[in-house]
Amino acid sequence: MLGSYADSSRLANYFVTSPMRPSLPRKKRISFFSSLRANPNHPIDPILLAAVLILLLFGLIMITSIGVPKSIRLSAPDILYPNCQSEEVDCYLILKNHATRIAIGLMFFAAVIRIHYSFWKRVSLPFFAFAFGLLLMVLFFGATHNTFARSWISLPNFPILQSVQPSEIAKLAMIFYFANWLDKKNKDGQIATFDGGFLAFVVVSGLIIFPIILQPDLGSTLVIAIIAAGMYFV
Structure with a gap:
């Protein structure tokens, strides 16, 4: 009885560790909460x-x-x-x-x-959408603060931060989103194509640049355009 049990154990161990059935390494998946750790x-x-x-x-x-x-x-x-x-x-x-x-x-x-950087990959799209919403909001509810451009959203109830400039948030959101987007396009081999690469890059960049042009804020437009072009071409 004990011999048959030992033989069965050796047989099971053979099929598990047999070179005919190699064990494939499992890809380590980082969860959303573990990505918040250092x-x-x-x-x-x-x-x-x-x-x-x-x-x-x-x-x-x-x-x-x-x-x-x-x-x-x-x-x-x-x-x-x-x-x-x-x-x-x-x-x-x-x-x-x-x-x-x-x-x-x-x-x-x-x-x-x-x-962890994987967290920013997960939130890059919502962050980009949030920045785009702020850029649209400033066109309707923006303040000039004695300047020519309507580029700020006033926060009168905040003692330290009296206003916020959405174009500054859009710069950071665009960097996060483009980093994730370019990484995916590079893995798919579409980064060098016209439709899936350059044309998509122009459309996504336009979502950020066009509302800033309407403010109008030429300085921020040039800075964001240079950042986007540098990330794509360099």
Whole structure:
């Protein structure tokens, strides 16, 4: 009885490990929630991080040098001859607001940098659709903020972020979406074709560029067009 059981076990083990039936490696699938965890195999690029911090510091210095007159006007609009020695005048209001935004941005950066890249592939299409919706919204409900272009959405109830510019969100959304889209097109071999490659690229780019032209915001249009062309052709 024991011998027959042992023979059966060896026979079953033979069919499982037999070279005639090789076991195929299963593709590791990353779930939605596991993609939110940190990826230790992709550390932060120190050169890129240093460049970002230097640009932030440079912007903070520029805000300090040119933001004093506007800070005086915003903090003391009812004072006829305001000066920085007065207690009612805050000559560094713009600097404080900008530094607060940088601190909030760095906290978001510390959280976002730990998210696995597969998460951004999953949300690239909804993020792109959200940015496109904001660009359409700004055409109807946008504010000019003393500029020629209607490029902002006012947020009067937010003390730090009084307005948001959808074209800046669209830049990031387009990068995420194009990265995922170009990866799929490259794997399918359609990236070099006219219909599935270049024409589709022009249509998708137009969804972002055309609403910005209608604002009109030529600067953001050129920046987004250069980013899109660089991602496709380079």
